[in-house]
Amino acid sequence: MDKASLSRFTVLIAAVINAVLNLLGYQTISEQFINDVVAVISGVYFIWAGWKNNYLSKKGLQQKDVLKKHKLH
Template sequence: MDKASVSRFVILIVAVINTVLNVLGYQTISEQFVNDVVAVISGAYFLWAGWKNNYLSKKGLQQKEVLKKHKLD
């Protein structure tokens, strides 16, 4: 197993335990903390997606030149 699979599974287990405890009436993780974490992760993901889907890096600029050369842009 790779690290990404293990980390996703561990986060799933924590989320399930948190949900069960909340259903039973125990406040484990505050909603404010969850909202903050989601906001940070979302922001990081949007920045990463923007970087990967635009021709900003050296490799991306080279890819853009290849597309122009073959008139695919």
């Protein structure tokens, strides 16, 4: 397992434990904290996706030139 897979699996386990404890009536993680974490993760993801899906970096500009050269863009 690589680090990314391990971290995703760890977060999944924590989320399942939290959900089960909430069903049993235990307040484990506050709603405000969850909302804050979701907002931060969403913001980081949107910035990353915008960076990766646009020709902003040196590598992206080189890719754009290759696409233009082959009339694919």
